[in-house]
Amino acid sequence: MLGCPASFSRRSDLRRHVDTLHTPRFDCPVAFCARKWAYGFIREERLLEHLRTYHHWDIPTKQQIKDDETLINSLRENISSLNGDKNSLGDTISSLGGKIGEVEAENGGLRKRIKNLEETIEELETKNKWLERRVLVLCGVVTDVMRLGDEAAQPSE
Ligand SMILES: [Zn+2]
Numbered sequence: 001m002l003g004c005p006a007s008f009s010r011r012s013d014l015r016r017h018v019d020t021l022h023t024p025r026f027d028c029p030v031a032f033c034a035r036k037w038a039y040g041f042i043r044e045e046r047l048l049e050h051l052r053t054y055h056h057w058d059i060p061t062k063q064q065i066k067d068d069e070t071l072i073n074s075l076r077e078n079i080s081s082l083n084g085d086k087n088s089l090g091d092t093i094s095s096l097g098g099k100i101g102e103v104e105a106e107n108g109g110l111r112k113r114i115k116n117l118e119e120t121i122e123e124l125e126t127k128n129k130w131l132e133r134r135v136l137v138l139c140g141v142v143t144d145v146m147r148l149g150d151e152a153a154q155p156s157e
Pocket residue numbers: 001004005006017018021022
């Protein structure tokens with residue numbers, strides 16, 4: 001090729017060299033642009049450069065793509081750290097759930113004890129009433145006995 005210093009003893013090597021380094025593979029997609037076929041671009045980058053500068057297409061440069069990738073990666077890191085936060089929140093919530101269960105179990109035990117105490121108090125009150133009644137009965141007996149004693153002491157008519 002003109003201006004190319006490479007030389008090859010084997011035909012297949014030459015063909016491969018020409019095919020990869022001197023054969024335009026990338027045509028300009030713009031209608032009526034001359035940069036097609038034999039006047040196309042050997043490397044895709046050059047076609048993109050041509051589209052960007054000659055046709056003013058809005059094609060991001062490598063640096064812009066790199067910046068976008070950096071942004072995407074940092075967003076991805078943010079998302080994964082948020083996921084980490086979410087997981088630790090989940091742990092906190094489940095441990096709080098466990099504590100709530102413990103407190104509820106304790107509460108249940110206390111409620112049972114209160115109920116037992118209430119039953120005991122009711123029993124005692126019943127017993128109390130029964131004792132009161134007995135006291136009243138005994139008082140009645142005592143009054144009767146005293147009256148009988150009085151009557152016995154008085155001289156009969
Ligand atoms: Zn060459």
